[in-house]
Amino acid sequence: MPQIFGRSFNWFANVSIVGGIAGASLLLGILLNINRLDYVSHVGMPKDQPVPFSHKHHVAGMGIDCRYCHTTVEESAFAGIPPTETCMSCHSLIWTEAPMLEPVRASFRDEMPLQWTRIHDLPDFVYFKHDIHIAQGIGCQTCHGNVDAMPLMWKAQTLNMEWCLECHRAPQDFIRPREEVFNMNWVPPANQSAAGMELVKKYGVQTSQLTDCSVCHL
Amino acid sequence: MLNRALALSATALLLGGCELRQAMYDQPKYEAYEASDTFDNGLSARQPVEGTIARGQLRLDSHLYEGKVNGELATTLPLELTEDLLKRGQQRYDIFCSPCHDRTGTGNGMIVKRGLKQPPSFHVMRLREAPIGYFFDVITNGFGAMYSYSSRVPIKDRWAIAAYVRALQFSQNAEFDKLPAEDRRQLP
Known part of the structure; x- marks a missing residue:
């Protein structure tokens, strides 16, 4: 053979x-x-929404504070998506005929919530809390990017775990004074790491625990 | 034959893995505001049963919760007036009120400039003489074109804003003699 x-x-x-x-x-x-890949994490990709809401127009143009609509961002895990009533506070009187806003008026008339497409959706095993990040001096912009320059909403960061850890391993590089948290135009000082270290101490950030699994995964 | 079986089971493993992964990403629990098929109105969050009050939410103090004392608009703050309260009031005023009323309270905010009906200035005599409970009441229930802000501004913040409106009124109508000496020196 x-x-x-x-x-x-x-x-x-x-x-x-x-x-x-x-x-x-x-x-x-x-x-x-x-x-x-941005293609997988959807960074920089706007999604279809019932109304083409522009943060750029409302934040940069009108000067409306983040908290006018996202009312619970300082005291709850969830920043809060405004009820249609908030939209109608102004839009019952201005732009009342705009066809673009018909879904908003319909939602108000029929008492059915607008169904936005979620842009930032963490896996269900991540227990992210807005309130603690705000209270410890992490700016909206750090994670959400320059929302005031976004005509449609998109993700500015991957929200991948390695991205979270960049900051959880070295919060001094990202922390800012509490007064500047909602400021979209804040620029870190030249000595950010040193100044950040001061803030980390001042705000009592528990750096030794920040990379524990249980901090985010409970 | 063996090859095909191997390829099939590998694919099954991969797909199964992805499915398991997806099941962990979207667990069978509701996130905030997530829609629900279970209830008619599609909301996963339930309203309290009508006529019930949650523990700790009994609102008997009409001064604090309604801005009224014996049915009349309150003339006093139900909270202690502190610098912190005024600062909180300023911050909340700037967030929620300044878009229309502007930061000094004259009613020329950005949204007014874009076509919303102009609200009266806080510095007119009628509003300077209004009891402080009036401002609390308007924030709570709305007035004219203004919607209620009760779902957006919690009770204590409403009083803080009302107190700050008083401070704004004073800032525009302060008497020279009542100013602290250092402020007086800065004026011609």
């Missing part, structure tokens, strides 16, 4: 050793990095 693999198959054995390792590494690399 002749041998199944003749001498000419040796090249195949050699290539398959190298190629197998290279191929497996490549596959692993793709799997590990796929979540970093």
Whole structure:
């Protein structure tokens, strides 16, 4: 009986050793990095909404504070999506005929909430709280980007765990004075790390616990 | 045959893995404001049963909660007047009121400039003479074109804003003799 693999198959054995390792590494690399793609994390991609609400117009143009609509951001985990009543506080009197705003008026008339498409949706095993981040001097802009320049809402950051950890490992690089949390135009000082360290101490940020699993995953 | 079986089971594993992963990302629990198929109005959050009061939410103090004493608009603050209260009032005023009333209370806010009906200035005699409970009442129940802010501004913040409106009124109508000496020096 002749041998199944003749001498000419040796090249195949050699290539398959190298190629197998290279191929497996490549596959692993793709799997590990796929979540970093903006295409997967949806960074910078607006989504269809019932009304093309512009933060740019309302924040930069009208000077409305974040908290006028997101009323619970300082005392609850959830920042709060405003009820239609908040929209109608002004839009019952201005832009009352605009076809673009018909879903808002319909929502108010029929007492059915507007159904926005969520942009920032963390996995259900992450227990993010807005209030503690606000209270400890993390600006809206740090995670949400320059919302005042967004005609439609999009994600400015991946919200991946490695991104969260960048700050949880070194909060001094991102923390800002509490008075500046809602300021979209705040620029970190040249000595941010040193100034940030002062704030970390002043606000009592427990840096030793910030990377514990239980801090975010309960 | 073996190859096909292997390929199939690998695919099944991968897909199953993804499904499990997805199940952990979207667990069978409601997030804030998530829609629900269970209830007719589609809301996952339930309203309290009509006529019931949650523990700690009995509002008997009509001065604090309605701005009224014996049915009349209150003339005093139900809270202690402190610098912190005024600062809180200023912050909340700037967030919720200044879009229309502007930061000094003359009623020329940005939204008014864009076409909303102009509210009266806080510095007219009628409003300078209005009891402080009046401002609390208007924030709570709305007035004219102004919607109620009761769902947006909690009770104590409403009083803080009312107190700050008084401070704004004083700032525009202060008597020279009542100013502290250092402020007086800065005036011609």
